[in-house]
Amino acid sequence: MTPHMLTRSLDRGATIFLAVVVACGILIPLSNLLLPAGSFLQVPTYLVALWGKYVCYAILALSIDLIWGYCGILSLGHGAFFALGGYAMGMYLMRQIGSRGVYGNPILPDFMVFLNYSKLPWYWYGFDMFWFAALMVLIVPGLLAFCFGWLAFRSRVTGVYLSIITQAMTYALLLAFFRNDFGFGGNNGMTDFKDILGFNVQAEGTRAALFALSCLALIAGFLICRAIVSSKLGKVLIAVRDAESRTRFLGYRVESYKLFVFTVSACMAGVAGALYVPQVGIINPSEFAPGNSIEAVIWVAVGGRGTLVGAALGAVVVNYAKTFFTSGMLAPYWLFMLGAMFILVTLLLPKGIVGTFNAWWDSSKERRDAATIASAAAEDGVAEPKMAEEAQ
Amino acid sequence: MPANLSARLCSLLLSLFLIAFALPALAGPFEDAVAKFANDDYSDTEEAIGVVAGSGNKLAFPIISALQDGRLMADPDSKKVYVTGTDGKSIDAATGLAVASVPDSASAVRLNNRLRRSVDAAIGSLTLQSPDIGARLQAAQSVFKSHEETSLEAVDGALAKETNRSVKAALGDARAAILLFKPDATEVEKLEAVATIKARGDQEAMALLTGMGDQPASVTKAAASAIGSIQSSLAVWSMVQNAWYGLSLGSVLLLAAIGLAITFGVMGVINMAHGEMVMIGAYTTFVVQEVIRTRYPGLFDYSLLIAVPLAFLVAGALGVVIERSIIRFLYGRPLETLLATWGLSLVLQQAVRTMFGPTNREVGNPSWMSGAFELGQITITYNRLWILVFTLAVFVILLAMLRYTALGLEMRAVTQNRRMAASMGIATSRVDALTFGLGSGIAGIAGVALSQIDNVSPNLGQSYIIDSFMVVVFGGVGNLWGTLVGAFTLGIANKFLEPVAGAVLGKIAILVLIILFIQKRPRGLFALKGRAVEA
Numbered sequence: 001m002t003p004h005m006l007t008r009s010l011d012r013g014a015t016i017f018l019a020v021v022v023a024c025g026i027l028i029p030l031s032n033l034l035l036p037a038g039s040f041l042q043v044p045t046y047l048v049a050l051w052g053k054y055v056c057y058a059i060l061a062l063s064i065d066l067i068w069g070y071c072g073i074l075s076l077g078h079g080a081f082f083a084l085g086g087y088a089m090g091m092y093l094m095r096q097i098g099s100r101g102v103y104g105n106p107i108l109p110d111f112m113v114f115l116n117y118s119k120l121p122w123y124w125y126g127f128d129m130f131w132f133a134a135l136m137v138l139i140v141p142g143l144l145a146f147c148f149g150w151l152a153f154r155s156r157v158t159g160v161y162l163s164i165i166t167q168a169m170t171y172a173l174l175l176a177f178f179r180n181d182f183g184f185g186g187n188n189g190m191t192d193f194k195d196i197l198g199f200n201v202q203a204e205g206t207r208a209a210l211f212a213l214s215c216l217a218l219i220a221g222f223l224i225c226r227a228i229v230s231s232k233l234g235k236v237l238i239a240v241r242d243a244e245s246r247t248r249f250l251g252y253r254v255e256s257y258k259l260f261v262f263t264v265s266a267c268m269a270g271v272a273g274a275l276y277v278p279q280v281g282i283i284n285p286s287e288f289a290p291g292n293s294i295e296a297v298i299w300v301a302v303g304g305r306g307t308l309v310g311a312a313l314g315a316v317v318v319n320y321a322k323t324f325f326t327s328g329m330l331a332p333y334w335l336f337m338l339g340a341m342f343i344l345v346t347l348l349l350p351k352g353i354v355g356t357f358n359a360w361w362d363s364s365k366e367r368r369d370a371a372t373i374a375s376a377a378a379e380d381g382v383a384e385p386k387m388a389e390e391a392q
Numbered sequence: 393m394p395a396n397l398s399a400r401l402c403s404l405l406l407s408l409f410l411i412a413f414a415l416p417a418l419a420g421p422f423e424d425a426v427a428k429f430a431n432d433d434y435s436d437t438e439e440a441i442g443v444v445a446g447s448g449n450k451l452a453f454p455i456i457s458a459l460q461d462g463r464l465m466a467d468p469d470s471k472k473v474y475v476t477g478t479d480g481k482s483i484d485a486a487t488g489l490a491v492a493s494v495p496d497s498a499s500a501v502r503l504n505n506r507l508r509r510s511v512d513a514a515i516g517s518l519t520l521q522s523p524d525i526g527a528r529l530q531a532a533q534s535v536f537k538s539h540e541e542t543s544l545e546a547v548d549g550a551l552a553k554e555t556n557r558s559v560k561a562a563l564g565d566a567r568a569a570i571l572l573f574k575p576d577a578t579e580v581e582k583l584e585a586v587a588t589i590k591a592r593g594d595q596e597a598m599a600l601l602t603g604m605g606d607q608p609a610s611v612t613k614a615a616a617s618a619i620g621s622i623q624s625s626l627a628v629w630s631m632v633q634n635a636w637y638g639l640s641l642g643s644v645l646l647l648a649a650i651g652l653a654i655t656f657g658v659m660g661v662i663n664m665a666h667g668e669m670v671m672i673g674a675y676t677t678f679v680v681q682e683v684i685r686t687r688y689p690g691l692f693d694y695s696l697l698i699a700v701p702l703a704f705l706v707a708g709a710l711g712v713v714i715e716r717s718i719i720r721f722l723y724g725r726p727l728e729t730l731l732a733t734w735g736l737s738l739v740l741q742q743a744v745r746t747m748f749g750p751t752n753r754e755v756g757n758p759s760w761m762s763g764a765f766e767l768g769q770i771t772i773t774y775n776r777l778w779i780l781v782f783t784l785a786v787f788v789i790l791l792a793m794l795r796y797t798a799l800g801l802e803m804r805a806v807t808q809n810r811r812m813a814a815s816m817g818i819a820t821s822r823v824d825a826l827t828f829g830l831g832s833g834i835a836g837i838a839g840v841a842l843s844q845i846d847n848v849s850p851n852l853g854q855s856y857i858i859d860s861f862m863v864v865v866f867g868g869v870g871n872l873w874g875t876l877v878g879a880f881t882l883g884i885a886n887k888f889l890e891p892v893a894g895a896v897l898g899k900i901a902i903l904v905l906i907i908l909f910i911q912k913r914p915r916g917l918f919a920l921k922g923r924a925v926e927a
Contacts, residue, residue: 074727148907155911160662160726164861165907171858172903175896290858294734301731335742342735346728347721 013354014226017309018219024051025215029208045204048211050323052279054316055214059221059272061299061315062308063265066225068297069306070234071261072241074159077166078269079293080173081141083283085270087177087184088140090283091124092133093193093201100194110192111185121183130197137274138267145266146259153255153262158244167290174288189284193277201278214275218312221268225308228261237261295338301345304352313354422447426455426486429473429501430466437501438510442542445514451475451488453518458485459501460511467498474498513538517546520563525556532562537596539569565592572604572611582611590618594769598622629769634887640776642883643783646876647841648856649863650787651834653875656864658807658827661719662730665737666860667853668744669711669832673703673839674848675744678753693758696840703836711832715825723824737853745850755843775844782841786834791872803827862906868916878917882906 028043028051035042060082067073099106103113107120126132148169152162180186199206228234239247240254248254277283286292296315303314318341325334349356425443428436441459444452458464458475464485465474473485474494482494503511512534519531528550535543547567554560568585571577577585589597601615601622652666677699684691684698691698714736722729757775764773794800802823805813814820839852846852859882867878882902889898 068727074730076730151908151911155914157910157914160660160730161865161910161914163727163730164662164865165910168858168862168903168907172900175900179896294731297731298735332742332746335738339735339738339740339742342738343718343732346725346732346735347718350728 013309052211056272056276057315058312061311063268065300065311067265071237074163075166076163077170080170081266081269082273083287084141085137085273086277086283088136089274089277090190091127095128096195141266141270145263149259149262153258177285191282304354307354310354423486427471430471456514462500464501465494465498513540517543520550528559532566535566536569539573544570586614633770638884638887642880643780646879647783647838649860651831655831657869664734667857668737668740669707669835670839671853673836674843676703677840677843699840703840704833707836708829708833712829715828741850752847752849868918871918874918
């Protein structure tokens with residue numbers, strides 16, 4: 001009875017989630033563009049950009065939930081994949097500036113002129129084409145994750161060891177991207193973007209379209225994750241999470257499964273980063289900071305690890321709270337809040353919001369069912385009420 | 393006639409008397425030279441420097457050093473020159489008498505780069521006779537650098553009187569440098585000079601030999617071979633220096649990681665708030681020093697000795713509280729522990745930021761920890777040396793504690809096999825709490841030491857946490873020797889990579905190397921052997 005209930009409640013959750021995302025993806029841009037500015041129902045442009053940011057975080061959270069919630073890999077370096085995707089998009093946007101930069105150089109971005117580059121470094125070739133940049137958004141994080149995962153999983157680095165070396169990875173990238181001679185803008189990163197695919201990034205229409213696209217990416221990411229975790233492969237992943245050695249003894253090549261899901265997750269994180277950059281208008285090395293990656297993990301924990309919907313919800317809830325608290329007079333207390341959230345969620349709410357809700361829903365449903373059966377038995381085997389229940 | 397004669401004699405005597413007493417300032421060469429400072433002419437000033445420095449007058453040093461600092465004021469109208477002291481009081485440079493104020497028309501005597509060199513040389517030869525050994529040594533070294541021919545006499549004079557061995561050696565070097573650059577020195581003198589400078593064997597000696605210009609063929613040849621041997625000895629010394637820096641960095645890493653190694657090794661708990669325990673230790677030092685500064689200033693030199701046990705108690709007690717209130721609910725869930733302790737680190741950082749402010753706090757070095765000494769060609773600072781000694785002492789004490797005390801025995805038992813230890817009647821939860829307290833306490837002690845070389849700010853711990861993890865992961869869990877070897881290996885490797893690759897790239901290279909190393913030995917350098925397969 002219970003597994004059936006579980007899938008049903010999850011399915012219900014997924015349906016609600018998809019409906020909400022679709023509605024937001026359509027209604028928010030429409031309200032922003034069609035309604036007159038200042039009207040009650042009109043969503044101001046800054047809010048569109050802000051919520052677009054949340055949606056990107058939700059995609060990142062999904063990618064973390066895929067590996068942590070379903071495969072038990074706690075990556076403390078997922079921010080690195082997010083940032084790499086962002087940098088790939090940033091490079092495209094930099095090339096689009098063309099001769100409108102401060103120094104007016106048609107080929108070299110401003111920071112390269114400033115740092116006395118005579119020509120474009122080879123790794124910047126091709127980023128003037130959108131399709132190439134879009135491909136790189138997937139390939140660069142994916143390739144890094146593949147190489148890293150191949151090395152790590154093959155030699156059976158697991159648990160906290162893996163977490164720590166992923167943290168070391170993002171820390172190393174942070175240090176590298178801070179260097180001016182690394183060719184990615186040093187500590188200032190990239191900003192002052194002008195166009196994306198010929199549209200002005202600052203324009204309301206572009207912002208609304210980017211928001212809608214982010215929602216679309218969230219939906220696509222969600223469906224991909226659902227497809228993975230509900231397939232046979234997903235069952236093996238869960239087995240790896242719960243008893244890795246046992247799964248290996250049963251004859252599964254654990255490292256291949258882990259490597260696959262880790263790479264997919266990194267690509268998703270890269271896409272999230274790529275959508276994030278044009279909406280916030282800047283990418284700099286601080287995105288690689290280990291703290292960011294750990295914060296992303298707490299979104300998943302708050303929302304509910306291993307529920308997908310929960311991860312996206314957690315990302316939005318925590319970031320909304322962050323915006324709310326850091327913009328007011330409560331700003332000094334935000335870190336207390338965030339820290340307390342880490343502690344309390346792990347101690348008191350290990351299943352997160354969605355997981356706890358699901359558990360409560362299932363148990364209350366079971367109780368109701370039991371009550372129905374009991375009352376049915378009391379009425380001497382009349383099955384009508386139970387059928388009515390199931391018809392709902 | 394006699395009357396006439398006597399009258400003329402009288403007037404002569406009188407005029408002599410007048411000259412001797414009324415106008416002493418215009419008399420001797422010293423006074424003339426001082427007056428030349430007022431001409432505001434570079435060549436006059438240079439002449440004046442030479443004469444004043446060679447005069448042996450006790451005003452010579454104050455005048456030249458005032459000239460160096462721009463405190464020598466000259467009045468072009470009255471040709472009077474004044475020395476304004478650092479305390480604001482002025483004296484007449486020629487007579488040494490105090491004056492009420494320097495006239496407004498006076499301005500500081502100007503210098504150009506050439507003159508500045510002569511001033512340095514003059515100060516050098518003047519201080520060669522100073523009663524203070526340190527000042528004499530410094531003077532000899534500055535003469536060595538300037539190697540002005542004019543200083544030769546002063547150096548020879550000082551060399552004859554000098555009794556201190558190291559000053560004597562420095563004077564010998566200075567003399568050799570002067571001779572090497574003196575055009576009319578004999579070839580034998582020059583060859584001797586090259587040999588002396590070769591024996592000195594440092595970077596400056598090499599600079600001197602490479603820049604000595606036209607010389608007789610035999611001298612050039614000797615210098616070339618001297619340069620070769622200095623280069624190879626310098627290469628060795630730079631290795632020694634890197635090794636020392638590496639040891640120093642390694643000791644810092646060891647200090648920061650050792651507590652982590654205990655908690656991680658015994659309990660399998662990743663304590664992300666470990667860095668904050670270090671920070672709390674550093675702030676304990678700050679508070680101790682503040683109290684001492686305001687109440688008992690005489691105790692300042694003992695502040696660290698007081699801070700060490702206090703920091704151990706404060707951080708250790710906090711550690712026990714954390715273990716009892718958070719960590720013990722999360723055993724068997726290492727990833728969740730990691731997240732909860734990360735949250736805790738945010739709370740602790742913010743709490744310290746609220747209490748002490750976000751800026752760096754000043755923690756002073758006691759006198760026995762400041763300063764440095766020379767060892768061959770490298771300089772060793774006392775604070776780094778003491779930290780190395782202190783780290784090793786902590787390590788040895790901890791090792792002894794693990795080996796010879798009951799708690800140590802229990803801790804080792806729990807590390808090796810928790811369930812077996814529990815079956816033998818060891819109260820594992822008590823051991824856990826004490827272990828966590830011990831690890832945190834040692835982090836607190838580390839904070840006391842790190843407050844001496846790093847900024848005491850709320851972010852202090854964060855800068856060490858990743859490095860400490862790397863040390864523990866590299867060295868292997870459950871083995872203090874692994875942590876020791878890991879810390880010093882990483883420290884030394886880092887410092888040897890730094891000159892080749894630069895500080896940041898070196899650090900990145902180390903991180904990449906560790907990531908690769910973990911592939912090869914997933915349980916670290918000194919893994920515990922056994923059949924501990926995860927569930």
